[in-house]
Amino acid sequence: GQSLEQPSEVTAVEGAIVQINCTYQTSGFYGLSWYQQHDGGAPTFLSYNGLDGLEETGRFSSFLSRSDSYGYLLLQELQMKDSASYFCAVKDQAGTALIFGKGTTLSVSS
């Protein structure tokens, strides 16, 4: 089956850089996605890595190493509004539904 591990909590200050790691075990691999969820809100897609390397989208970047079954989300120039839960996700064995990690709660302080 599919399983993902990510830290439960991360804290940082405004303007800092934070990295959220994700390791996965899968039967078949179709790429790693990242979602953001604010408290009481819906998950929102942030990025996807299908191949090894770094994908950059504004202040957010995501990295994948398929040989290490590892990826991370890098958030730069942190802002208070970045305080949220961040989930890594892989597709299930059928390649359709997403299997999510338990999420990392990021708290940004001033």
Add this chain to the structure above:
Amino acid sequence: DTGVSQNPRHKITKRGQNVTFRCDPISEHNRLYWYRQTLGQGPEFLTYFQNEAQLEKSRLLSDRFSAERPKGSFSTLEIQRTEQGDSAMYLCASSSGTHYEQYFGPGTRLTVT
């Protein structure tokens, strides 16, 4: 594009009652997913539709759960004989073309008393 909508947003029911939730996906999206999320956990997959066909169901989806997507547009999720363990946020998502980028609705929070 108004996004994915879900109704109701909140539902409180007594144990043993039946409940039905509705999801309206983004209009051009042919793929629709239902997930369940409990506090402190990531969303857990329940079922997947491509157009009107239900193509995948999770083992989490017991016989008390049924989902439909008539005409490949909106979808309904029904839970029969609710149990306290069914209390959760029920999320609907839709996508087109890819499965990794899904657009989630605001969810229906179910509380079973």
